[in-house]
Amino acid sequence: MSPPAARPGADAAVAIEFCGLTLAHPVINGSGTFDAIAARRAFGAALVRDFPFAAFVSKTITLAPRAGNPAPRLWETAGGLINSIGLPNKGLDGYLAEDLPQLAELLGARADAAEGPVPLITNVMGSSAQEFSALVTACDERAEIAAIELNVSCPNVATGLDIGADPRQLAQVVGACRTATRKPLIVKLTPNTADVPACALAAQEGGADAVSLINTLRAMALAPGAGGERGPWLGGGTGGLSGPAIRAVALAQVSAVAARVAIPVVGMGGVQRVAHARDLLDAGATLVAVGTETFRDPVAAMRIAEDLRAQS
Numbered sequence: 001m002s003p004p005a006a007r008p009g010a011d012a013a014v015a016i017e018f019c020g021l022t023l024a025h026p027v028i029n030g031s032g033t034f035d036a037i038a039a040r041r042a043f044g045a046a047l048v049r050d051f052p053f054a055a056f057v058s059k060t061i062t063l064a065p066r067a068g069n070p071a072p073r074l075w076e077t078a079g080g081l082i083n084s085i086g087l088p089n090k091g092l093d094g095y096l097a098e099d100l101p102q103l104a105e106l107l108g109a110r111a112d113a114a115e116g117p118v119p120l121i122t123n124v125m126g127s128s129a130q131e132f133s134a135l136v137t138a139c140d141e142r143a144e145i146a147a148i149e150l151n152v153s154c155p156n157v158a159t160g161l162d163i164g165a166d167p168r169q170l171a172q173v174v175g176a177c178r179t180a181t182r183k184p185l186i187v188k189l190t191p192n193t194a195d196v197p198a199c200a201l202a203a204q205e206g207g208a209d210a211v212s213l214i215n216t217l218r219a220m221a222l223a224p225g226a227g228g229e230r231g232p233w234l235g236g237g238t239g240g241l242s243g244p245a246i247r248a249v250a251l252a253q254v255s256a257v258a259a260r261v262a263i264p265v266v267g268m269g270g271v272q273r274v275a276h277a278r279d280l281l282d283a284g285a286t287l288v289a290v291g292t293e294t295f296r297d298p299v300a301a302m303r304i305a306e307d308l309r310a311q312s
């Protein structure tokens with residue numbers, strides 16, 4: 001890990017207020033694309049000293065543990081990646097007991113105490129308002145968690161409809177979560193629906209403090225090989241497309257949502273360089289998140305934050 005010499009966090013010019021949190025700069029990670037605990041093992045003290053993100057978003061946590069989808073889970077496509085990881089996680093209890101203390105220690109152990117800890121945003125997903133509410137209630141009780149992100153790209157157990165694609169259902173789910181916490185609530189919208197701004201508005205009406213977008217676009221790849229029976233390559237059948245291939249879609253959706261809501265927007269999708277981050281910020285985003293690019297360059301977010309600082 002060889003981060004730039006100057007720490008972007010040290011410069012007040014790019015510090016930013018977001019939902020009552022003070023962030024050192026406007027670049028965070030996309031949920032599920034950076035395993036901070038594994039990175040700590042690989043990079044040791046360098047990761048603590050030069051943490052690449054201004055806030056850290058956990059991968060999605062569900063009430064019960066999930067094994068994730070069968071292999072294969074990844075397909076590289078032109079300018080992007082299709083993943084069907086399937087949200088493997090230890091479940092709420094495992095996260096709170098095992099991961100949360102490690103994350104809090106890692107994010108709190110900064111060389112320069114004046115900067116304070118990197119805020120932790122815990123991303124949760126349920127398949128009903130009750131499940132979401134239980135997850136948020138548990139997160140609310142933990143001081144180590146600064147904010148909660150709701151991943152609403154999940155079908156409702158009862159209706160089978162994607163919660164985040166139905167404004168009425170989404171407002172109910174967010175409303176249930178709102179009564180369970182006063183911590184900042186960020187709703188991660190699904191891009192796989194016709195009217196994303198209507199869903200953003202429903203999230204705002206339900207009491208969200210911010211929305212984030214875009215999540216991955218539903219996508220598919222067929223198993224390579226000529227002739228014969230050609231089924232889906234991915235173990236999960238379909239997956240989610242991310243990376244440069246979705247950047248223009250992200251820009252359009254972020255721009256449309258920012259024009260419609262009064263709450264802050266976290267923009268993401270295909271950000272690789274400062275110009276891409278600048279596009280999302282100019283389209284109305286308050287923060288940008290880096291996801292797939294981090295697999296190629298683990299300090300991409302730090303590079304982008306540094307370049308933003310140089311432009312300011």
Ligand SMILES: Cc1cc2nc3c(=O)[nH]c(=O)nc-3n(C[C@H](O)[C@H](O)[C@H](O)COP(=O)(O)O)c2cc1C
Nearest residue numbers: 030031032059060151214215242243269270291292
């Ligand atoms: C391998 C992988 C795992 C992901 N896991 C999650 C997840 O657990 N929860 C979530 O809300 N989004 C998840 N995402 C979506 C990203 O956070 C982000 O919204 C999306 O990838 C678009 O940004 P990008 O093009 O910069 O990757 C995942 C994406 C990838 C590529």
